[in-house]
Amino acid sequence: MTEARPWWQTGVIYQVYPRSFQDSDGDGVGDLEGVRQRLDYLVWLGVDALWLSPFYPSPMADFGYDVADYCGVDPLFGDLDAFDRLVADAHARGLRLILDWVPNHSSDRHPWFEESRRSRDSPKRDWYVWRDLGPDGALPNNWLSAFGGPAWTLDEATGQVYLHSFLKEQPDLNWRSPALREAMLDTLRFWMARGVDGFRIDVAHHVLKDPALRDNPPNPAPSGGHKPASLYDAQLHVHDKDHPDAHALYREVRTVVDGFDDRERVTLGEIHLPNALDRWAAYYGGPDLDEIHMPLNFGLLDVEWSADGLRRHVEAVEAAVPEGAWPNYVLGNHDERRLATRLGPERARLAALLLLTLRGTPTLYYGDELGVPDVAVPADRIRDPMGLRSGIPALGRDSGRTPMAWDASPSAGFSTAPPDTLWLPLHAEAERLNVSVQRDDPESLLSLYRSLLALRRRRPALYAGRYTALGETPASVFAFERQSGTDRVVVVLNLGDAPMPFTSDRRILSTHPVPSRNGGLRPWEGLVVEGAP
Structure with missing residues (x-):
């Protein structure tokens, strides 16, 4: 008998970027009513929860991650009544709703910061991180903004500088202030x-810093992973994020979330520590697993896409996840290049099978189920400050945030507005790579995702079972077994350009819609087969 598990362990999460999912009022920007209108698609696809990127009131310096009111809805997206309708309709369809919570920083237009900067004696002065300049005008330390330049900006009126890990319009909140802490917990x-x-807790490992504000040391081997390296990568960020004090904070957050009422809720933490799985896993909490339910695992974004690379990463995650905790995997989100562009069409099919058969909770990014590629956004339509202000256009994230393609109409069913007035341009293949075309095509990537999600839902081995890597395979093959009680399946992935022999009369699903003539594994093919009874 399969052990009962929380919904967030057995389910699949689907990230919706509200600006780009569905525009209900014709202004070229998606909104909450648009998300509500597309809930039936998510049910049809077979996901269990949607995570909404920020829709809070905001000046949009960072498209909602600069929050001006943690308890409201920006008029661009609707209002609280629209949000309540979305919640009610999602729950009526059996879908859960996860919100983005941004605790590291607010907007500089937030009333809290406007009060804080009013004077050095403001009662909210310590709600943010303020410091004096040195006698020679030096900044408090060498910390850098992830978006370029120093992490300190001078406020002329009070003569002090304030800390911002990202844009200067995003001042860091001071979680060492008891009053700020309680105000933010009240937003939950x-x-x-x-x-x-x-x-979903935005940049969860940034929220507390070294109270002594010590300089970061130089990075002897700067690397941007799958992204271009920037000046930010020239430092080892040992003092401006991942501070040990954050763990006590997340125990408090967990107490608030778990103890609010009898509803079973989840916390997901955005924690980028790719070369330190032990520190990443520490955010699950101690033996009681009393911190973040699931620190998000981004390792597949940077892993070598080979049998050995994938096997080593999955084994490392399995070893790092504490006993009793539940892993998770991410292959795309609003900060990354599109999966289909990073890997190509064949590998994207294989990636879908991998993501939805590994042990752990998968997160899908809207449009990846269609194979939507990155969009070459013209210079005059670039919107993302990370590309505009960092001096490295390739760091911009617009290319992966473009509107969802629902059909082959001029604005792809996303909006009634003309294509050239949409907030970002459509991808070039929207007439082909859209829901309407792929929905009725059994060979499409969308059909593969839907089949995988249906298979995952009905097989306890896949949604709840243990993971065991299988040895004695060719160098290009990654194979593993999933088992829950008597339910067993084997997943076989050929991550090479040559066919591989493979014999089984118990095939359940393949990434290739047409069966192989000789029964072997074709290049870049993945299979799910029945395991030994």
Whole structure:
């Protein structure tokens, strides 16, 4: 008998970027009503929860990650009534709703910061991180903004500088202030009272820094992973993020979330520590697993896409996840280049099978199920400050945030507005890579995702079973077994350009819609087969 598990362990999460999912009012920007109108698609696809990127009131310096009111809805996206309708309709369809919570920083237009900067004696002065310049005008330390330049900006009116890990319009909150801490925890209570089922915590490992503000040391081997290296990578960020004090904070957050009422909720933490799985796994908490339910695992974004590379990464994750905790995997989100562009069409099919058969909770990014590629956004339509202000256009994230393609109409069913007035341009293949075309094509990537999600839902081995790597395979083959009780399946991935012999009369699903003539594994083919009874 399969052990009962929380919904967030057995389910699949689908990230919706509200600006780009569905525009309901014809202004060229997606909104909450648009998301509500597309809920039936998510049910048809077979996911269990949607995570909404920020829709809070915001000046949009960083498209909602600069929050001006943690308890509201920006008029661009609707209002609280629209949000309540979305929650009610999602729950009526059996879908859970997860919100983005941004605790590291607010907007500089937030009333809290406007009060804080009013004077050095403001009662909210310590809600943010303020410091004096040195006698020679030097900044408090060498910390850098992830978006370029120093992490300190001078406020002329009060003569002090304030800390911002990202844009200067995003001042860092000071979680060492008890009053700020309680005010932010109240924002969680506000949304839980409206029925949300969990929170994705933005840059969760940034929230507390070294109280002594010590300089970061130089990085002897700067690397941007799959992204271009930047000046930010020239430092080892040992003092401006991942501070040990964050763990006590997340135990407090967990107590608030778990104890609010009898609803089963989840916390997901955005924690980028790719070369330190032990520190990443520490955010699950101690033996009681009392911190973040699931620190998000981004390792597949940077892993060598080979049998050995994938096997080593999965084995490392399995070893790092504490006993009793539940792993998770991510292959795309609003900060990354599109999966289909990073890997190519064949590998994208294989990646879908891998993501939906590994042990752990998968997160899908809207449009990846269609094979949507990156968009070469013209210079005059670039919107992302990370590309505009960092001096490295390739760091911009617009290319992976373009509107969802629902059909082959001029604006792809996303909006009634003309294509050239949409907030970002459509991808060039929207007439082919859209839901309407792929929905009825059994050989499409969308059909593969839907088949995988249906298979995952009905097989306990896949949604709840243990993972065991299988040895004695060719160098290009990664194979593993999933088992829950008597339910067993084997997953076989050929990550090479040559066919591989493979014999089984118990095939369940292949990434290739047409069966192989000789029964072997074709290049870049993945299979799910029945395991030994």
